[in-house]
Amino acid sequence: MSDKILVIGELRDDEVRNVSYEAIAAAKKIDHNAEIVGLLIGSGDIESQGQSLIAYGADRVIVVSHDNLKTYTSEGYGQAVMEVVNNESPTGIVMGHTSIGKDLTPKIASKLNTGLVSDVVDIEDDGVFVRPIYSGKAFEKKVITDGITFITIRPNNIPALEKDGSRSGEVSSVDVNITDLRTVIKDVIRKASEGVDLSEANVIVAGGRGVKSADGFKPLYELAEVLGGAVGASRGACDADYCDYALQIGQTGKVVTPDLYIAVGISGAIQHLAGMSNSKVIVAINKDPESNIFNVADYGIVGDLFEVIPLLIEEIKKVKVTV
């Protein structure tokens, strides 16, 4: 029997999330010869999105569309995935380590009586999976000793394959009876996702206590916008009510690995460093030259953020215009 890896894709605002393309690349890293079967779940006409998974490397795509799958619930999506898994009997499953991925995959693993290696940041030969532990203060390598290969991947760590619009593959629809949902989504209040999602952002501008007020976060949002990035925060800034806890980066809070992390007015407590120190390039802007954040920063500016950030915005605009 040849290998078949199911990639559970995710839609946001009817578009496939980037992490789902990365999941296809991850599936190919697990087994280059396996058939990669994409899966999209939602409601309405989502079949049209299937083609984009193929352009990023999937061999074929299965679509499950149902009125009860308009918003994610573990029960509804669980039923859809289990139906497809039972039909396809994949040898592996890959999904993004996103809000939905974290919620859904343990349930599927439990139903299948399998292990699950979550939050994978790298895949080595012979099925060795690398994942951060202790919020990135350490790493572990894990193998699966029994059952199918089942992983979730952290966004922004395993690069997606180059898009190839000329690839072709079948996009087929599967009817699933989604019933007896005990959990109902009454409403969704959009708060943080007006900009770029933190976990998938390539650039993060994060503020700490040094930002001094909720108003003080405004220049950070401007800078993030110019950079096409997201805004994050330290626990100190959240505790002081300058921003929502949803933005918190650290050991409690989100652990992020963007290409560029700009820490503004953040002193660099060990708990915060745990959440961001694996970022590829770190810039620190802080008044206090003794701040711990400078120990992990690639570049540091000692100065008043309210003076430095506007200058930085201007300078970046210049560079962006000349590109």
Added chain:
Amino acid sequence: MNIYVLLKKTFDTEEKITVSGGRIEDDSAEFIINPYDEYAVEEAIVQRDEHGGEVTVVTVGDEESEKQLRTALAMGADKAVLINTEEDIENGDQYTTAKILEAFFEDKEVDLILAGNVAIDEASGQVGPRLAALLDIPYVSTITSLKIDDDTASIEKDVEGDVEIIETSLPLLVTCQQGLNEPRYPSLPGIMKAKKKPLEEIEIDDLDLDEDDVEAKTKTVEVYLPPEKEAGKILEGEPADQVKELVSLLKNEKKVL
């Protein structure tokens, strides 16, 4: 209401991590209740105080976990259960823990199970959802608000910063996210009372399980520390010059702009 809290002891967030002999060195480490589990303990107490009933804190761990269970009792939980796997299980994973908890809950009347959304050490976030699936009860992860009215629960869930308003039914498992509440500190009378509260210790034998029934499906083959970061460059000069240099470095040297 019969309320249960799944609790795990974790390294204190202040701890520096060292590795020796291919594993995390924990001999001299300070341990705490996993910070997300503190929200679960607090919420359990709040719900019990509102609806009546009893809060039982459960941990799958070793002898040392007793300290964190006592802390939860001092916060206000009524009973604690330590499922001590020290003698029986060397390398468990989330599959192992969920199967043990499934066996524990088999003969229990449960209305509500609360857990942390993730443990800050291994960070799998799997045990809660896995257990709910095994018990075939609904679950909602990363909740930031919980209101219970008879058998109906109204929940706010954090979805990467957005908020979902969810309605579901009891029995129910939830995992707790920052913002749900402000965990209380154990009071001195609380600490005194906690010493007299029941703390039951059981082993997997008592759950009619043996090691093979719960054998892990995954295995850690290596643990290591990330490479030390080299000291960075502090820029100098007038702010405008520093900013110019920074942008140039980010663009030309690091190629991130």
